[in-house]
Amino acid sequence: MSDAATRLDAVRAHIARACKAARRKSEDVTLIAVSKRRSAEEIEALIAAGQRDFGESRVQETVDKWPEIRKRHPDVRLHMIGQLQSNKAAEAAALFDSIHSLDRPSLLGELVAAEGRPSLFVQVNIGGEEQKGGVAIPELPTFLDSVRATSLPLAGLMAIPPQGVEASPFFALLAKLARRHDVTGLSMGMSADYPEAVMLGATHVRVGTALFED
Template sequence: MTDASPLTDIRSRIAAAALRAGRETGDIELIAVSKTRSAGDIRTLLEEGHRSFGENRVGEAEGKWPELRADYPDAQLHMIGQLQSNKAEAAAALFDVIHTVDRPSLVKALGKLVADGKTCPPCFLQVDIGEEEQKGGCAIGGIAALLERARKAGLDMIGLMCIPPLEVEPAPYFALLAKLADEHGLRRLSMGMSADYETAVMLGATQVRVGTALFGPRPA
């Protein structure tokens, strides 16, 4: 008997974590983080039936995904890296969801697309959950104001996203994000990566972003 593929193993772990939390597995989307990965690596997962992928850079995604989507038109692409305002239109045209709305200038750029009748995908507001200056994300105290600004600009804000600090227990940060989402009437939580996605599922994640555990170590 052959060993299960990484994709099968991770799906099983997500299902087990959901069961322990009394949740439905179907409420949790596994996003395969394909940044820096080749089109061939991505095709392997596509051939296994996986369809949700995440990229960090608009330019890199533009170089890989038009051809991949020609063969797999039902693939869903998530923008999970920091997005420059001047790339907003290109990102909106390529991605199905944007996870990293975090500042007024980006809201303004995306809102202009809406005002001009162009496509703008659903968005998560990224929260600087660990109050780390080096990371993107809206300050916790600024969530309400930025959400209001985004909604007035016509953006479809569907949830909150976070990246907890490295090398600390992530559970308190995931629990805090869930609490914040509930306070602001948002139902989706983009949280959890290769090292902690099971914890994130236990605490309410609806989207988990997994790269290394699916693809193996990133090329140097």
């Protein structure tokens, strides 16, 4: 077994254990391998091990790296997990299957006008941090109505808890918001805390360090 396969199996096992504890099905959790700043060779090793969902945070890096990989692996799914500038929306809509960082009306308008049809996760500023992107919690109902009024599919909510504090209460809050607003997808949890996120309802976890050798 390759090193990539070993790391992938370990992460999948952690997800499976968290799902079992939460009485969930492990197949209901999508593992997104965060491949930003990773080489094509590193990515190919994970694909060979069976990984199919990958996350990138920059449009230009994705343009430079992924077209050739996707020619060889057309079943791979790409997720935009970084902040997205409105002037990059058209390119992103053509490149990505899902965008996890929708956080403002101007970006929504640009994505609607683009040719692609990515599914959309609305980013919530779950900790009320001024320096972080995301829709403020009081503004979430109106923004979700705006997304639902478009032709693009609403996939769910995404949030990144504040650093240096326990993440679980923020995961629980995002899950509560999803239930309140009848949203099914929850993109939350990274390498340091994805088992806790799965326990609290995550449907998509974004894992980089645990899958790639530094």
